[in-house]
Amino acid sequence: MPEGYKLDFLSARVERYERLGGLPVAPRASIQLDLQRRDFTVNPLAIGLNPTELGKLLDYYRGYQDIRDGLIRALHGLSFVEDPTRAFRAVRFENRLGFRSGRGTANLISVAVAGGFLKSLRLPDLRGDQAHPPGRRAGEGL
Secondary structure, eight states, X not given: OOTTOOOOOOOOBOOEESSTTSOEEOOBOOHHHHHHTOSBTTSOEEEOOSTTTTTOEEESSSHHHHHHHTEEOBSSTTHHHHOTHHHHHXXXXXXXXXXXXXXXXXXXXXXXXXXXXXXXXXXXXXXXXXXXXXXXXXXXXX
């Protein structure tokens, strides 16, 4: 693998939020359920590892095209309400990768800010996914 690249191998899981703005609980699930609950379209990309899909790119949300276009798009309307740290990840991706947020995504961030959802964050929440206890949230890096 080229230097500077990283692969994450994780078990498929779903997330449910016990309260808006809180951290998720994440039991195991199918790959389809796992991919649909990601935050941005550039994240739910996977490569099939089972014999029927071995090597196949699993891209249900045009994430590969968004990477080519340098675009960050939220997958659903409650993305930043469910997890306000996603707004900071969007900005990090923009700055680190030279991407831009799609118009709808920028509007969703504005709604979350106006609704006060970012006020519930603490400094450890903003340090990145590795700051969360094991089993609560896995890394979602590009």
